Amino acid sequence: MKAFYAEEQKRHDPKAFLSSGAPQPNPEQPERVERLLAGALSAGCTIERPRNHGLGPVAAVHTPEYLDFLEHIYARWQRIEGASAEVIPNIHPIARNGSYPASAVGQAGYHMADTACPISGETWQSALWSAWSAVDAAEAVMSGAPAAYALCRPPGHHAFADVAGGFCFINNSAVAARVLRKQAARVAILDVDLHHGNGTQGIFYARPDVLTVSLHADPVRFYPFFWGHADERGEGLGLGYNFNLPLPRKSADAAFLEVLAVALQRIRAFSPDALVVALGLDAFEGDPFGGLSMTTPGFSRIGEAIAKLDLPTVIVQEGGYLCDELGDNLTAFLTGFGGKMR
Numbered sequence: 349m350k351a352f353y354a355e356e357q358k359r360h361d362p363k364a365f366l367s368s369g370a371p372q373p374n375p376e377q378p379e380r381v382e383r384l385l386a387g388a389l390s391a392g393c394t395i396e397r398p399r400n401h402g403l404g405p406v407a408a409v410h411t412p413e414y415l416d417f418l419e420h421i422y423a424r425w426q427r428i429e430g431a432s433a434e435v436i437p438n439i440h441p442i443a444r445n446g447s448y449p450a451s452a453v454g455q456a457g458y459h460m461a462d463t464a465c466p467i468s469g470e471t472w473q474s475a476l477w478s479a480w481s482a483v484d485a486a487e488a489v490m491s492g493a494p495a496a497y498a499l500c501r502p503p504g505h506h507a508f509a510d511v512a513g514g515f516c517f518i519n520n521s522a523v524a525a526r527v528l529r530k531q532a533a534r535v536a537i538l539d540v541d542l543h544h545g546n547g548t549q550g551i552f553y554a555r556p557d558v559l560t561v562s563l564h565a566d567p568v569r570f571y572p573f574f575w576g577h578a579d580e581r582g583e584g585l586g587l588g589y590n591f592n593l594p595l596p597r598k599s600a601d602a603a604f605l606e607v608l609a610v611a612l613q614r615i616r617a618f619s620p621d622a623l624v625v626a627l628g629l630d631a632f633e634g635d636p637f638g639g640l641s642m643t644t645p646g647f648s649r650i651g652e653a654i655a656k657l658d659l660p661t662v663i664v665q666e667g668g669y670l671c672d673e674l675g676d677n678l679t680a681f682l683t684g685f686g687g688k689m690r
C-alpha cells in the first residue's frame with residue numbers, strides 16, 4: 349500500500365496545553381511521526397512525498413476567513429506586546445452570532461476551540477502538507493489503488509470548517525472525502541479514534557452525500573464533551589446521515605468490535621462508492637489518554653472488519669499518542685486490513 353508523508357509535517361512542535369486547567373506538555377509531538385512511519389514500513393507500505401496541491405482542496409472544506417487566520421495569525425500575534433510565544437486563545441464567544449472581531453486575540457478565540465492547538469510559525473505549513481498527504485492518498489485511490497494511507501500529522505478530525513481544536517487545524521479526513529466526491533457519488537467516513545470526530549461531523553452535518561460514522565469514548569464525561577452523543581443524527585438534508593456510537597469508558601476489544609459491526613452495517617446500507625477511515629490509535633489500552641482499552645491484536649481485527657466492506661479506502665491518520673506500541677498498532681491495523689484485501 350502507498351503511504352503519503354512530507355517532512356514539513358514534523359515542524360509543528362506544540363509546547364503545552366491545559367489539562368483540567370493545568371499546563372502540561374502537549375501530547376501531539378513530532379516524535380509520533382517516527383513511530384507511525386516505522387509502523388507503516390513494517391506493514392509493507394512504500395512512503396511517498398505528496399505534491400503541493402495549493403489551497404484548493406483545503407478551501408473546499410474550510411472557510412476563507414479561517415484559512416486566512418491560520419496562515420497569518422502567528423505573525424500578527426508576535427506584534428502583540430507581552431503575548432505568548434505560541435498563539436493560544438483566552439476568550440471564546442459563547443454563541444457564534446455572526447459578529448467577527450478584527451483583533452488577533454478576538455479571532456484566536458473565534459477560530460480556536462481550546463488550548464490544545466497552539467499555533468507557531470511552523471503550524472500552517474505542517475497542517476497544509478498534512479492535508480496534501482490526504483489529497484494524494486485520495487487521488488491514489490481514485491486512480492485505482494484499492495487503498496492508500498495518509499500519515500496525517502497534525503491530525504484533523506476535531507477541526508470544523510472555521511475552528512481548530514484538539515491538536516487539529518485542517519480536517520484531513522474531510523479533505524480526502526471531498527477529493528473522493530469528484531468521482532464517488534457517496535462517500536462514508538468511519539472514525540475509530542478514541543475521541544468523537546466532532547469537526548468532521550460538523551462539516552458534513554447538513555449533507556446527505558457524505559455519511560459520517562464515529563465510534564468513541566462516551567463524551568458525556570470525555571473530550572469533546574459537547575458533541576458525539578447518539579442523538580446527533582444530522583440536520584436538514586443531512587438528517588439521518590450522521591451516526592454516533594459512544595462506548596463506555598475502558599471498553600475493550602470485544603465491546604468495540606461489536607459496536608463496529610453496527611457501524612459497518614450502517615455504512616453498507618448507505619452503499620457508498622468510497623470510504624475514508626479516520627484512523628485514531630488512541631483507543632489503545634496503553635495510550636496516555638486511557639479512555640478505551642483496545643489491544644494491539646484488536647486493531648488488526650478492526651482492520652479486517654473494515655476491509656470486508658470491499659470499498660476503495662483512504663486511511664487517514666488521526667490520534668494515537670506516544671507509547672511503545674504506537675507503531676505496532678498501526679502495523680496491526682494495516683496488516684489486518686491488507687490481509688483481507690483482494
Ligand SMILES: [Zn+2]
Nearest residue numbers: 541542543667
Ligand atoms: Zn483522539
